[in-house]
Amino acid sequence: MTNDQLMVKAAWLYHVEGITQAQIAERMLLTRRKVNELLSAALDQGVVKISFNSPLAETVEQAAKLRARFALDDAIIVPTPADAGQIATVIGRATALFLDTYLRGAGPAALGVGWGATLRETVNHMTALNAPAIKVRSMMGGLTRGSEINTFEIVRRFAKVLNAECHYLAAPIYADDPASRDTIIAQTAFKTLLGEAASVDVSLLSVGDVSTQSLQVRYGLPAGTDGAALRAAGAVGDLLGRYLDRDGQEIDHRLNRQVIAPELRDYRRIRTRVIASGGRHKRDVLGACLKAGLATILITDADTASWLLGDLPSSPPSVNMEDARAAQSQAIDGHQA
């Protein structure tokens, strides 16, 4: 029996029939240890999924406010996890649930996807759906330097889970200079691919920030550009590889003329534009995107939602993540007293 099958069977016995891991080990002729491994593997590989039927009242309220304030079609807010490292996971899961129902219902012709930790978690937790009619399109090129989060891998996995075909945008995100960018995108092949990317019915993207936290800043920027330069030019983060200022306008920086991705103008024509991101350092750029109306559906966490609604003061860009985390866990500890 394949490993996948073992996971499903063990998970069935455990979660549905409710017998102990020791008993499962006996029945399946495995060690208890192995069963334990299988069960956690099943959980984080998304073979078994845990989903919620009723949403949390608090987040529903925030979602309604966000919808009204930024003219969104929908907003989904998940509670901010105490452990900042879990934000991508949690938002990713919520996004997966959203997409699951959305794709089943609307059945769009084409889905454009970006990349990032959040989208990786999303595809991890999607339910398999036989929808060969859906076209999956990559909306941005890949990182050229190695990274644990691979653009192509994400697109491929989306296609696989939907049993659909996919097109990669087989190019780096940034050309070496504006002139070569123009040459590249003038190629028939790229024109087609960019055209396809811009003509999807639904796009699923996350945003990047300009801190050193950002994978894109660390690995994705071409030689001669760094995060500091972008910040100096007024950037608060990027969408589709294009760096934006606080108002969601593209900054005047050479990098934005090197990017190989659809124009924001074309991007705006996409009917359903999902942006899924959260966490403290993504605040500013999320705010910028919303201000500029770049999203029609927002998926984020409760703290970020509060901030977007103006409940919290704007954070200075120099905020230290360690301090922030310490402050947060203190608040939680304080609760106990």
Add this chain to the structure above:
Amino acid sequence: MTNDQLMVKAAWLYHVEGITQAQIAERMLLTRRKVNELLSAALDQGVVKISFNSPLAETVEQAAKLRARFALDDAIIVPTPADAGQIATVIGRATALFLDTYLRGAGPAALGVGWGATLRETVNHMTALNAPAIKVRSMMGGLTRGSEINTFEIVRRFAKVLNAECHYLAAPIYADDPASRDTIIAQTAFKTLLGEAASVDVSLLSVGDVSTQSLQVRYGLPAGTDGAALRAAGAVGDLLGRYLDRDGQEIDHRLNRQVIAPELRDYRRIRTRVIASGGRHKRDVLGACLKAGLATILITDADTASWLLGDLPSSPPSVNMEDARAAQSQAIDGHQA
């Protein structure tokens, strides 16, 4: 905060953020005991749900064979639980998952439902869906003597979870005698209700058997009729309150002229006819229904599926459930040696 909200919040912290029950208790200012209670309540009230992404290979194979053999549109097979008491739960859950996706996809105009332990579990595990356009219809009258599984309750809950309206078939399943049955169904009100019941797009029923296990045999039969008489007349069980022989034909018994439910002839016109039932004592009647083409979609357990496919010998009607159960658990225990 309402109890439901507490459950959702605790479940979120536990299943998504992955913190311990003790920590949740601290954060939510509850006792660990309370948290523990909330979590299991959340699980069996269906506030959180565990679902599987990939099906078990073995059952998929059986399902394909059943589809071919009985000209079904679909078949869903779940592993037979070791504990016979769990059969309704397990099949019910599978049915809920099926209905969830089915209703989201096809969006039928009207759903007819029956009653029984399996359907109660089904509605327990359905995902809430805002589908006010769906009409929920009761397809059979209610038991007149008290029972823990109430017909009206089930219809109402289906309607509630779909946020839809429902019509009850406000009548007993059986009239006192054939003559009064005819009088009753001649009433305009009942004509309308029976017509509605027979004109749904999807019906969801389970079957009854003729053993003393059967709730219907124990509580639902009118005075003057008992299980033994039905068995003597060749009945192997009932669908829609109508008792059938091994070939799925209505037996010639007075009871079948007392029943207040759609005619099988009309029932057959329903496009999608789901039958969800399993367990050893339902074998014969399931076989009868399939032979007569009364189902288009079957949801049952693996052992029953095997039997239906002819892999197992027909069981004598006098089989003792206690023995069967003992034999089964012995088989499992034997595994360990």
Add this chain to the structure above:
DNA sequence: TGAGCTAAGTTACAAATGTTACTGCGTTGT
């Protein structure tokens, strides 16, 4: 051939979980 290495199993233990028994407080009814 044998030393060393890897992978899997076994054992053992610490943490987390589920349950039971007990305690005390409030509430109800006489």
Add this chain to the structure above:
DNA sequence: ACAACGCAGTAACATTTGTAACTTAGCTCA
């Protein structure tokens, strides 16, 4: 007002779970 009842909280316990340390078998490469 007082007794009886019951419910929620507390603490303690047994079970289950997750993990780490250790062992063994099989294999590779010198």
